[in-house]
Amino acid sequence: MDGVVQAWVTGWVVSRGAAPPEREPWGFTVDVGQLAQVSRHVFDALGDEVDERLVRKVADGVTGAGVWLKVFQDPEVVGDWLGEGWWVDPEPGCLMTVPLAGAAVGGTDVPDGYRKRVWSTGGVTRVLLAAPDGSLAARGQTAPTGATAVFDQIETASAHRRRGLGSVVMRTLQATAAAAGAETGVLAGTPAGRALYESLGWHVEAPLTSAKFMGRDAG
Incomplete structure (x- = not known):
């Protein structure tokens, strides 16, 4: 790209x-x-x-x-x-991209007991998944800037991993960025997050x- x-x-x-x-x-x-x-x-x-x-x-x-x-x-x-x-x-780390028109969609419902909140401030959309006890379970944010959108600060708390929460966050952000007119997603991923991103259609640029x-x- x-x-x-x-x-x-x-x-x-x-x-x-x-x-x-x-x-x-x-x-x-x-x-x-x-x-x-x-x-x-x-x-x-x-x-x-x-x-x-x-x-x-x-x-x-x-x-x-x-x-x-x-x-x-x-x-x-x-x-x-x-x-x-x-x-x-x-x-x-790795620089990754995804065509948002072909990115994974759906799967934005949270498991029973979890709560999802999405809000936008200053051009940044944030997603918060709260655990049943109110603590942070997963989060992420995206900043669309025209044809591209950067995905940032994606994380899942260790106690809540392997429950699909990261996918919920990413799919929600991808849908939000696409709705804002972005055609391509960009992120700098960690080794721990790479498998999640690749499962959602992202590929490594460098x-x-x-x-x-x-x-x-x-x-």
């Missing part, structure tokens, strides 16, 4: 309330404004198209703790490019490495 990284960045900043992305020669810089994530540099090349020289240059220019890199290549590869002070998530600068003397 052409422009998939830009689509993901554009929707992600809406979903998270981050600053509008700044275009860079190699991708995008996003100011997030949190202690654990001050900003992030997102490279727009995928897989073998990722330029080691550019990643090294950007990484070497980072001096403040709390800056992240998002590189669409395997962590075992990217980790060798980064110098002192970088923490690299050893688990490879692996994803997440790296955080901890400081030169991080120990």
Whole structure:
């Protein structure tokens, strides 16, 4: 999918309330404004198209703790490019897409005892599944930005997994995004969530490495 990284960045900043992305020669810089994530540099090349020289240059220019890199290549590869002070998530994430017109539909009813609530604020639609005791069972959100919609913060509490709740959340969000006019869904998935997304018609565009600068003397 052409422009998939830009689509993901554009929707992600809406979903998270981050600053509008700044275009860079190699991708995008996003100011997030949190202690654990001050900003992030997102490279727009995928897989073998990722330029080691550019990643090294950007990484070497980072001096403040709390800056992240998002590189669409395997962590075992990217980790060798980064110098002192970088923490690299050893688990490879993945950039995934789905054509919403052909995505799995139906199956949005919750099991007995659970409660579902859907609401939209500031261009973001959120789905909450509450357990019978009122605690969080599953959640997720989507930010449609025209022809694409980013799916974000999808999670199911450990005590409520393997009950189809993740599918309910995703199917509800997919239907909502399609109704808003989005044609393609985009997300950055974890290894734990990949099987769920693939079962709903999503496919992997590229692996994803997440790296955080901890400081030169991080120990």
